[in-house]
Amino acid sequence: MAEREYTAVVYSTTSGRVIYDLDLADDPEWSARINDVGGGRITVPLQGGAGTTRVREWCVPLRYSLGVLLGDHVCQAGPIVPYAPATDKRLLTVGFKGFWELLNRRVLHNKAWNPASAKITDPSADIAITDSLPNIARAIVDHGTTWQNRPGSFLPLDLPAVLPGTGTNVRNYPGYETASVGQRLQEITQVDSGPDVLFQPYLTTSGGFRYIRHRMLIGNPLLVQLGGALKFDYRSSLVALSIAGDGSNQANTAFVKGSGNEAGTLFGYATDTTLIDAGWPALDMVDASHTSASVQSTLDGWARADVALYGTQPEQWQAVVRADAAPPVGSYSPGHYADYSVKNHHWLPNGLYNYRILGVSRSSGTPRGCVDHQLQAVRTG
Structure with missing residues (x-):
């Protein structure tokens, strides 16, 4: 089989003890993101006989979990959920979700x-x-x-x-x-x-056995970033940037619906006129995802958060960076800030852009040796 960048392990969901190291038929897909479930997918060969029997033993949703590793760094790990053997090949695709799924x-x-x-x-x-x-x-x-x-x-x-x-x-x-x-x-x-x-999943050893455990990292409000500043240089460690602007969710006023009925319904409210003063029209949004909330200050807090999130000129940035170049994968986490040095880009002015890494992932379209960064970007000009 071809040498793979990544390895994968199966572990007990309840104890974290690693049960098997897996052969991979292709490089895996995975995604880790702050305030989100995340997950991934792997493909393993079905070799028939005892080999397939062993796969059937561990491919048990929720009882067992998968961990995807790049060297000793655990990129993502969590419970097996869907799986499907191919109809015309001896391959099995297994999906998993991040630890949050168990909660x-x-x-x-x-x-x-x-x-x-x-x-x-x-x-x-x-x-x-x-x-x-x-x-x-x-x-x-x-x-x-x-x-x-x-x-x-x-x-x-x-x-x-x-x-x-x-x-x-x-x-x-x-x-x-x-x-x-x-x-x-x-x-x-x-x-x-x-x-x-x-x-954040990590690999540890105890009593001669390997375990995958999960650290709950909590920001106050942002996650603490240790060490020096992260920097990725365009056309070097920063391989590519894809940018998409989308105003479909933009809003400068938010109404957050709480508990109650009709005229007795509680609502949170927040507004920011910065964009209106600069020439934008009024843009309202109604957030109906908190209808069990009954505390006015909490509803207002969600409304302020909605305006802060949707009240800017949003752009979706995805940076493709080398996984092994400085700073390498494993030296930073979702939630950290990084500088992206851009020169001779067809859309962006030359400069150093500092944005927060919301997520790190690898998909089927990610170049070998690279990972994707999902960035919290705002158009400034």
Whole structure:
């Protein structure tokens, strides 16, 4: 078989212990992004006989997980979800999602709630938190992964330390709402000044066995970037830039629909007239993704976040960078800022552009030896 850039492993979803190293029939696809599930896809050969039997043993959705590695760096890892053997070749395609997917499969309730003695509508299932937004994000995941009276909550996860100090943000999560842990976590990231969240997989060894674990990284509100500035030079470590402008979601005023009916419905509201003053028309948006929220300040926070996100001149940048050139993959993470030095580009003026890396990925169209950066770009001229 041809030598591959990447390797892949199968590990137990609940313990993280690596079970198998995999032969790959093609380079994998993967995507890691802040505040997002992410995931990937691999293709493995089916060699028949005992080889195929072994593949059938590990290709079990959710019980087992996949990790994609570039050297010792784990690019992305998480539970197997779909799979499909080819109809005309001895190949199997297996898809997986990032760690966040497991949180999307769990109802958020108080970790001390006991279903043997109380219904989910009982107050003992409720969670009430007053703290900083990063600490609330941590508490949500803690309640979803350390159940005291239900089995199966353990996952190979490292929670960060609780930040010192007491915040004033209030969140009440009644158990009867039966929202998922993942949904509530994502809502925290979407509010104004909400923290970045990234579940970063890594490979470790214990007792002679390899394990894949996940660090929960929480920003305050942005993730901390250690080390020197990242820089990618056009036509060198920066291989290519693709740019697409899209104003379909642009807005300078946001209405966020909360709980209630008709005239009794709560709404968050925020506006920014900067673009209007510069010649844009009024552009409204209605965000109906928070209809269970009943706290006015929280709804207003989501509205401010929507205006901050959609109230600029948006451009979608995707940078193709060399995976092994300085700075190499593994030395930076989604959420970090980087400088992109551009010269003689057919669209952009020469200059140094500093943008945040929202995600790092590899697709079937990514050149060999490279990865893609999805950037939080704003057109400035």
